[in-house]
Amino acid sequence: MNIPRSSFPRIVIIGGGFGGIALAQRLSRKEVQVVLLDKNNYHCFQPLLYQVSTGGLEPDSIAYPLRKVLIGYDNFFFRLAEVLEIEPENKLLNTSIGTLSYDYLVVATGSETNFYGNTELEQNGMAMKTIPQSLNLRSLILENFEQALLTDDYHERDALMNFVIVGGGPTGVELAGALAEIKKGILPKDYPDLDTRRATINLIQSGDRILNAMSGQASKKAEDFLEKLGVQVWKGVRVTGYDGKTVTTRTDLTFESATLVWAAGVKGATVAGLDVKELLTTGSRLAVNEFNQVVGYPEIFAIGDVACMQTDERPNGHPMMAQPAIQQGRQLGENLVRLIEKKPLKPFDYTDKGSMATVGRNKAVCDLEHLKFQGVFAWFVWMFVHLFFLIGFRNRVVVFVNWVYNYIKFDREARLIIRPYKRDYSQFKD
Numbered sequence: 001m002n003i004p005r006s007s008f009p010r011i012v013i014i015g016g017g018f019g020g021i022a023l024a025q026r027l028s029r030k031e032v033q034v035v036l037l038d039k040n041n042y043h044c045f046q047p048l049l050y051q052v053s054t055g056g057l058e059p060d061s062i063a064y065p066l067r068k069v070l071i072g073y074d075n076f077f078f079r080l081a082e083v084l085e086i087e088p089e090n091k092l093l094n095t096s097i098g099t100l101s102y103d104y105l106v107v108a109t110g111s112e113t114n115f116y117g118n119t120e121l122e123q124n125g126m127a128m129k130t131i132p133q134s135l136n137l138r139s140l141i142l143e144n145f146e147q148a149l150l151t152d153d154y155h156e157r158d159a160l161m162n163f164v165i166v167g168g169g170p171t172g173v174e175l176a177g178a179l180a181e182i183k184k185g186i187l188p189k190d191y192p193d194l195d196t197r198r199a200t201i202n203l204i205q206s207g208d209r210i211l212n213a214m215s216g217q218a219s220k221k222a223e224d225f226l227e228k229l230g231v232q233v234w235k236g237v238r239v240t241g242y243d244g245k246t247v248t249t250r251t252d253l254t255f256e257s258a259t260l261v262w263a264a265g266v267k268g269a270t271v272a273g274l275d276v277k278e279l280l281t282t283g284s285r286l287a288v289n290e291f292n293q294v295v296g297y298p299e300i301f302a303i304g305d306v307a308c309m310q311t312d313e314r315p316n317g318h319p320m321m322a323q324p325a326i327q328q329g330r331q332l333g334e335n336l337v338r339l340i341e342k343k344p345l346k347p348f349d350y351t352d353k354g355s356m357a358t359v360g361r362n363k364a365v366c367d368l369e370h371l372k373f374q375g376v377f378a379w380f381v382w383m384f385v386h387l388f389f390l391i392g393f394r395n396r397v398v399v400f401v402n403w404v405y406n407y408i409k410f411d412r413e414a415r416l417i418i419r420p421y422k423r424d425y426s427q428f429k430d
């Protein structure tokens with residue numbers, strides 16, 4: 001990989017997500033050599049992916065070049081590489097661009113969509129975990145309406161304009177709300193010769209309430225907001241399959257739909273080479289101790305979504321969200337320096353800053369430690385927090401300007417099919 005050996009210990013970080021960047025920033029100006037590896041050359045701000053899928057934001061405004069994050073740091077190297085395997089016995093990584101040795105390794109690879117082994121859902125459903133996937137979804141949504149214009153068969157047209165979102169967590173709720181707003185504010189103008197009132201948005205949740213990681217108050221209010229926007233919320237319904245045309249559930253309930261978005265689960269994006277049978281815990285995440293050290297591997301650490309730190313208080317580990325990843329990255333930065341200086345490590349202590357989700361214009365729900373609130377104020381708080389955590393001054397400005405424009409004009413200008421999504425529509429012609 002052409003990275004010179006230095007007299008400092010080499011720390012290799014796999015993944016420039018929330019955790020990896022926070023860690024890299026903490027290690028700047030320390031007596032270590034840091035190599036950051038990522039299969040993309042950008043950091044992706046996943047909480048706003050649904051806005052890319054629904055034409056509210058351009059993808060560039062939620063991505064940030066990883067090389068720019070590291071500008072001005074001494075002893076830092078970035079390589080665009082996918083890590084294929086870890087050889088812990090040799091302290092070596094096999095990657096798409098060659099091998100690399102490490103003194104300390106940090107796995108910060110995040111998570112990937114979990115279809116729970118259902119290959120039919122995986123092949124025909126849409127995931128929304130990366131920028132390319134969000135662009136695919138954006139194209140598909142728009143292509144469905146273009147296709148709906150071409151038929152005079154009501155049944156076929158309804159199926160093309162019927163959207164099924166599986167998973168009532170923040171991603172599902174936010175996407176459903178955004179689609180409902182498009183239906184109301186944009187479709188009638190864009191498609192005056194199509195009866196877009198017949199478009200339907202179904203949000204399906206297997207549990208008995210949406211946003212089940214938030215308070216009952218937040219769940220109830222979010223459901224009210226969605227219903228006001230015209231979203232059909234199905235609770236206690238478990239989706240079992242989707243052949244590209246019909247969504248089946250455990251009961252007789254079925255949906256004819258050209259679009260199924262799977263937002264019902266994630267699992268740790270682990271890298272081959274570790275003794276996974278011993279290590280994997282809930283959600284296919286790597287078991288780590290209170291110092292984020294992977295159990296059984298003293299020189300390997302894991303942070304963020306891929307790590308599961310089980311405690312009495314949190315038997316399933318920390319929530320797979322940005323805050324635990326950022327806080328673990330920062331803490332590990334300090335601990336790695338302490339480890340090198342042969343000082344005792346400090347255990348990780350998570351500060352829960354609360355959670356929030358937006359449903360649409362002026363509609364959000366916020367659960368803070370001592371305060372729960374919903375509505376317009378929650379929506380402003382949601383926007384402020386997302387702008388604050390977005391990386392890069394330009395991105396903040398662009399997102400802010402887009403939001404103001406969209407708010408004033410009731411518009412979403414990025415409704416463009418730049419990269420057509422290849423969808424076989426022939427099955428809807430039956």
Ligand SMILES: Cc1cc2nc3c(=O)[nH]c(=O)nc-3n(C[C@H](O)[C@H](O)[C@H](O)COP(=O)(O)OP(=O)(O)OC[C@H]3O[C@@H](n4cnc5c(N)ncnc54)[C@H](O)[C@@H]3O)c2cc1C
Pocket residue numbers: 014015016017018019020037038039040042043044045046047048049050081082083084108109110111128129170171269271303304305306320321322323325356
């Ligand atoms: C649609 C969506 C909405 C979300 N909304 C919210 C929200 O509102 N609030 C919130 O707190 N959280 C939200 N999350 C969750 C949040 O984004 C994650 O918890 C967070 O990104 C985890 O950070 P991380 O550093 O562990 O991993 P990530 O940020 O996912 O970064 C992982 C990095 O590792 C790289 N990588 C993976 N495997 C390899 C490999 N083998 N080789 C090289 N590189 C690799 C990836 O390219 C990526 O850059 C959302 C997630 C999604 C998908």
